Amino acid sequence: MAFDVPQGYRLGSVRCGIKREAGRPDLTLIVSDRPATAAGVYTQNRVFAAPVALDRERTPDGSIRAVVCNSGNANACTGQRGLDDAREMARLAAEVCGASPEQALVLSTGVIGEFMPMTKIAAGIAEAAQELGNDSDSLIAAARGMMTTDTVEKLAGRTLKLTSGEATLVGMAKGAAMIGPNMATMLAVVLTDAALAPADAQTALTESVRDSFNCISVEGHMSTNDSVLLLANGAAGGTPLSGDDLAAFSEALGQVCMELARAIPADGEGAEHLITIDVEGCADRQAAHKIAKTVAESALVKTAVAGADPNWGRIVSAAGYSGVVFDPARVDLLVNGTVLYRQGAPVEFDKVAVSDSIRSNRDTSIVLRFGEGEGRVRFWTTDLTAEYVRLNADYHT
């Protein structure tokens, strides 16, 4: 699949030797030819990595020129030296595009608790600066440079007709259901040539992440490095978006984030099902999110799906201990379109047919309806298989 790269960006990816495995790229450089508005959403983990600390300080902002991203080392739990290293990475990335040190952002993913190999990183940034391109191949290479346990690069794009003309958005993400020593860090960067005011960029990104990256859960862990960045360089022309144009952009950004987010649990070595959980009829969105997350993270629900078991009790009971107050007599549950539970009581259904539909499809749908209000959310997770546990229990020395 080919993607349009927004105007005014160049991307490059190299192998500089951070990852142990030979042949896999481990450093990506993204350059904007003009200062770009940048927004960021970061992990809420109390233990966060040095690049998160750096980027948090620097976003939202109106003059970012470069993003450097490495895989193989997360630069987490590395203290002051880690912060200095992240700052030096930003300086090097800014330098190769003639910008000042504070005009760059940093993303890292990989093992935690080890210092960055700065000599390799410096050489990698210099080399990546020679590889920059604006075509679909450069984009795919950039996405691969972020990958750790991912089996496939994750990309999504949109072209928008705005009153001011056409604008392009493209996003890349890394993250996979299978957990390696990198603790399933999720990174994403969305680039657009639309013009955005920093505050609008931040609002649009925060809302998009809420409905996408914050609605996936593989093993419930939030990593030290999770980050989503948005760069908007305005190279498509025009003044910063507002009104209907801003709304259209936000909608497209939401779709790109959703597509990228859904690709993370879908890329599951060891997982056999992608489970979509729709929670509807809650008092508000927050209540729906809390229930969906609790169901998504229930080992009982996840093993039931792995075993093609239409076990309504595990699902309803998980909703019950989510901490959300609801009337149990007004709960309905559907699995793959079949009603298993209606108004607080199980109903007769064809267990063999529902089990077969789970077994023979990679996608499983769980719909939980409450009678409390209009709050709803869509959430994604994976099943929990013996193979998944085997992969994650492997002792990495």
Place this chain on the structure above:
Amino acid sequence: MAFDVPQGYRLGSVRCGIKREAGRPDLTLIVSDRPATAAGVYTQNRVFAAPVALDRERTPDGSIRAVVCNSGNANACTGQRGLDDAREMARLAAEVCGASPEQALVLSTGVIGEFMPMTKIAAGIAEAAQELGNDSDSLIAAARGMMTTDTVEKLAGRTLKLTSGEATLVGMAKGAAMIGPNMATMLAVVLTDAALAPADAQTALTESVRDSFNCISVEGHMSTNDSVLLLANGAAGGTPLSGDDLAAFSEALGQVCMELARAIPADGEGAEHLITIDVEGCADRQAAHKIAKTVAESALVKTAVAGADPNWGRIVSAAGYSGVVFDPARVDLLVNGTVLYRQGAPVEFDKVAVSDSIRSNRDTSIVLRFGEGEGRVRFWTTDLTAEYVRLNADYHT
């Protein structure tokens, strides 16, 4: 092992045909020869079973004469008919000991969403009333009548010297790490011949449960039926305990509950390690509990222990997303007595030795120390093995 049964109680257990498996007892009757003070602590799940609704209404109270407990059917998600059945079970149990209908409590565990086989239950109660005894064998039989997926009965007892004389406590529990269609319901009953005022009994039980049954987590699920009951019939003589005697009793009750609670994750078909998590130095107990529970329920931590992997990153990161605010630079972590992480940074340690110590012991110790205050908690969980998933993914038709 033999246990002293407190004075004034008689226990009996029979098979009345609720469980499908032949030969396993499925109904236990406990009778107090005199009205007993009764206290209860129940599931906080919004979806709770009929016996929980009944017992909640009836505790704390000063005149309970009987507890009937069945395994094989949880009487959950059964609507008004379920409530009527629970009430009828209580009436039948009260009747066989000459008490009035409201003087009995009910516990149920087993499959959910099915109506109680009341004809079998009625016959079972009548038969159990003929089997009542006050010796250790009767107690063991009673504990077995509660069991579902448990591989062993769980009992604990204490004898107390009080200023008023001697008092005995004995407790039985069911619940196991392996999850069956019963959703790992945890039931416990503690009997004592000490005299207690209902309010004191309730306070002592609530506090004991907080430090014991509420500090275990196998798969994070809270079932529809979880219940812990305390009966205190005063048959040892004397007036209701107060002052030092009440404190000594509360201490002993806490120990009995702790012993029973710890036996639940320890009885883990499919689990290979019992993990004890000590969280210390938090702002308060609640903060420590929140961190311990988050670590205990992390699939990443649990698979790491299964793989004998001293993965400090997974543990520290789980603490980080618990929602508790702490200074990451003041965190220490020990696994099986070895420091892996000190004041916010990993330290050099002998990975092979720590891995060997995990692999060669059934018990794994995780100690997390924070620099926030004096709040602490001890929590228990199991590892997560491929065998465990295989057992729980089995499709039961």
